[in-house]
Amino acid sequence: MTVTLLKLEKLGSAYGQSRVLWDIDMDIARGDAVALIGRNGVGKTTLLNTITGVHKLTSGKIYLNGNDISASPAHARARAGIGYVPQGRQLFPQLTVQENLTVGLAALAGRKEIKQATIVDHIYDLFPKLTEIRARKAGLLSGGEQQQLAIGRALAGQPKLLLLDEPTEGIQPSVVRQIEHALRRIRAELGMTIMIVEQYLDFAWSFAESYHVMQRGKIIRHGRTAEESSAEIAHLVNI
Ligand SMILES: Nc1ncnc2c1ncn2[C@@H]1O[C@H](COP(=O)(O)OP(=O)(O)O)[C@@H](O)[C@H]1O
Ligand SMILES: [Mg+2]
Numbered sequence: 001m002t003v004t005l006l007k008l009e010k011l012g013s014a015y016g017q018s019r020v021l022w023d024i025d026m027d028i029a030r031g032d033a034v035a036l037i038g039r040n041g042v043g044k045t046t047l048l049n050t051i052t053g054v055h056k057l058t059s060g061k062i063y064l065n066g067n068d069i070s071a072s073p074a075h076a077r078a079r080a081g082i083g084y085v086p087q088g089r090q091l092f093p094q095l096t097v098q099e100n101l102t103v104g105l106a107a108l109a110g111r112k113e114i115k116q117a118t119i120v121d122h123i124y125d126l127f128p129k130l131t132e133i134r135a136r137k138a139g140l141l142s143g144g145e146q147q148q149l150a151i152g153r154a155l156a157g158q159p160k161l162l163l164l165d166e167p168t169e170g171i172q173p174s175v176v177r178q179i180e181h182a183l184r185r186i187r188a189e190l191g192m193t194i195m196i197v198e199q200y201l202d203f204a205w206s207f208a209e210s211y212h213v214m215q216r217g218k219i220i221r222h223g224r225t226a227e228e229s230s231a232e233i234a235h236l237v238n239i
Contacts, residue, residue, distance in 0.1 A: 002029040005065060005193050006051070006161055012059035013043075013050045020046045021217045023060070028161070033187060034195040035204035035225070037237050038214035044197045045087050047214070048163050052084045053077045064161070078107040083159025087166050087197070089150040093139025097130055100138050100153050107157025114158060123152040126182045144175030151182065162186070164196045168203055180207055201237060205230040213237065 006028040013021040020043045028034055036044055049055035051062060053074035062070045069077055078084070091100050101123060105116050124131040127148040133141065138149060147167055154162060164183075168176045180203065186192050198204040204211065205225050213221040213236050221236065 004028065004063075005030040005032075006195075007063040007066075008051070008060065009063070010060040011047075011050060011057055011062065013046055013055060014058045019058070019217070021050065024217075024219055026212065026219065026222075028193060028195060030160075030193055031187070031191055032193055032210055033183075033208045034193075035208035035211045036195060036197045036214060037199070037201065037204055037211060037233070039237060040199075042214045043217040044214055045165055046217075048084065048086075048165050048195075048197060051077075051163065052082055054084075054086075075107075078157055078159075079109060081158075081160035083107070083154035083157050083162045085147075085150045085154045085162070085164040085167060087169070089146050091138040091146055091150055091153070094137060096135050096137055097141070097149055098134045100149055101130075101156050104153035104156030107159070119156055119158060123155055126155075126185060127152055127178075129178075144171045144178075147171055147175070147179060148182070151179070155186065159192065161193045161195070164194070166197050166199060168198065168200050176203065183207060199237070201230040201234060 004027050008024050008026040011021060011024040012019065024047065038044055046055060050057050053072060057070060061068060064080055064082065069080060092103065101120055108114055129145060130148055130152060133145065138146060141149065167179055183194060187194060196208065208225050210224050211222060212219050213233060215236065
């Protein structure tokens, strides 16, 4: 039986007078791995920002576990279980790896049953590289290390739904494979639901079980990756 974790109903979003998202409907099942794909500038980042509450919606509804969170501020959505790895990562460059992870624990506020040390240990286990560089400032890390830290920081809040915006952008292939491996473990070991924005179709198809294609602020196609080849979708995404 599939249970809906995130439901978007006719979601709309704008920058001033300029409308960017149009009547987005989406159902994300608990435990699913979802890829959101589309050309540059179609509204993928705006959609994630609208789901997380970084950007206000202008119409429609967002439900998490059946609860209407459309009017909730970003920190309340984080506490309700939405974790976010934003495009460009947005770490605190002057803080160390360990300190950035500690910031991520803030989303746990009020959930005393969770042992913070256990969570951090699990993150270091998922990303062994971070253990070696735990005392280094985030601003001095390579792109791949920063991406692993950004994912680790989001995981520190123990999200039910993890949103990642172009996690492979500007990262060398060997590190992309490590990140994919870690995301698979996160699904398998924590049962987490994951949605990635991804321009690199091969990665989207090897990781995700379902996909949504966005064009000019609308979802124009969606389905299961096992039932279609990425080649059939490529013309909708490539520039
Ligand atoms: N802060 C902003 N102010 C005004 N327009 C924006 C802003 N951010 C994005 N846009 C515009 O919104 C549209 C969608 O952008 P974005 O969501 O970043 O697309 P994507 O992530 O798919 O590349 C683009 O036309 C972009 O120029
Ligand atoms: Mg973007």
